[in-house]
Amino acid sequence: MARLTPANEERARQLIALYPHHRSALIPILHILQGQDGYLSEDGMKHVGELLGLSAAEVRGTATFYDMFHVEPVGKYVVAVCTNIACMLQGAYELLEAAQDQLGIAPGGTTADGMFTLEDAECLALCGNAPCATVNWRFFGDLDPQRFAQLTEDLRAGRLDAEVPPHGTLSRVDRNVGLGAPGQSVHGAGGPPPPVDVAAAAGGPHDAGIELATSLTMTAVIAHEGGRGLDHTGTRTDAPGGTDSQDQR
């Protein structure tokens, strides 16, 4: 499939300028490529290699070390169910079995309609809301088979489009300072940051998520249905007596 679009190639060049050595930008650029196509295509990886002076094999060899990168197309939604210890203790394997039955695929598989890819994941650092899963790396805690069915139904119906961007999208906030001056950021030179309008910093094509209030609420709603009242960061939001888990006294 595709090489980086001109806009994404520009983002890649800006990333390269941030690092003392070009190759350090490889993984951040691969995230941009995966955000563009949903996976890492051969042409795309070749293009990234050209930008960094690396062979396609070097790019691929690095990419395949990392679990987040897919070199084959995946479903629209990659659903990763954590089965690690804290989640297992709270029924993660029952959840994964239900997910398999509901979707009709085993971990690693993709549904025939290309909607879902299922993964048997390691700890997602959301253990206070076990068992949990991520969809395109957005968090959903306190799941059970029933809530999982609801989640996939909502995804199919497009009801979570605002919270769950297409697979591969990492950060919707780009760096907006110190760009466009190769080498300037190196060794502390910093370069005079161009004047930044903080209000404007919240806009722009990649900044849809700067507040992510919706995502937070949505995740929290799903968490709250479980009645355990921890939001997706593990912070208690509706604890008995109105305290939160940080408020120990």
Place this chain on the structure above:
Amino acid sequence: MSVTDAPRIVTRRLGTPRSWTLETYLADGGYQGLRKALTMTPEEIHEQVNTANILGRGGAGFEAGRKWGMLAKPTPVYLTINGDESEPATFKDHMLIEGDPHQLIEGALICAYAIGADQVFLFVRGEFPLGIERLQAALNEAYAYGAVGKDIFASGWSIDVVVHPGAGAYICGEETALLESLEGKRGYPRIKPPFFPAVVGLYGAPTIVNNVETVSNLPWVMLNGGDAFAALGEGRSKGTKLLALAGHVNRPGNYELEFAKVSFRDLIFDPSLGAGIRDGGELKAFIPGGASSPWLGPEHLDVLLANEKIAEVGTMAGSGSVVPMDHTTCMVRAAWRIVRFFHRESCGQCTPCREGGGWLEKILQRIENGQGRESDLDLLMDVCDNISPGVRWPPAQTTICVLGPSMPPPVASGIRMFRDEYLAHIRDGRCPFPPDRLPGKLASV
């Protein structure tokens, strides 16, 4: 009441609306610690940090000040913040990155100034897109505010900070693997010596790697002084510690508690903390300090939460993750899941880790599935011994990093504490707990 009235240092703003914005941060003294630091010399800051005796919060518990003192002098010098948090049942840095990114940035800047760094990299686990977005947005704000970039707060000191996403590999939390990954390579740990980051780190240059929670303490230390920090806790363990409590408790979550004043019993049972075992169950055992720590039983509930106190009973505080398991828990299955994790995440460079992990996983699986043999317990211990000779604590290391030696402790401590349970699996040809075997579709490794 055993929970002390120590101030909350790193979690104080969490829960405030929009705690991740500059506005909220500034309203609560944000960047005052950095402003103060910039009026001091790097040596003076280093002294305060030595006085505070901040133990590294990433798992190894090495004093931050001592580490900074080991920095080799040739320039450039780099600072890398380790936000790769992927240790099973550890979810504290995740919360700090999402909930208070400015505190992390300010802490990193104070550290960078003290060690004379030329550039800062904030390495964040790739699976935390919300954290990455909030951290990048906060960094953009901090640049605009003049806290990062050129001539910070008109002090004449300049530095650049870069948010760097990982891409999914537990091993990249190990500091030398993290540096390889930051160089755009596969995350293979480097051999120490010579590759101690403080001497030969990023691009071969001296590099300090500190954990997110470690540096998040620095703004408070700057404002209140190293003495005030050291007044909390006891012995080597000063200040507060963020504990990630998960598993069979009524109130899982992150709790910031004064070091050495609170016991495991308090953490698990205090109504304001863990609030006891779910469904009124009984505590069978608990994982005291991350997946690689040897387990403890109810007889150890009164051990105080302090690195050296926990070490005294033959285990470790590690990353601060505590996982209580109730009486319905199958200890074979628990050990199997932890070993499976380490085996999956092994980078494959060292034979004992790569092969031994597979052996342990398969043997535990067949015991759990009722196909174990009498000789399997000895075989497990033998494999453990091959991974980490002597199967002692702290573990001996024959591998490049300590991921390999992380596998024997849960197996060996489980066998020591629950030998009868292992034997029952083998004798009865089935697991005594429901469901009585690993879920069918998942049993194949």
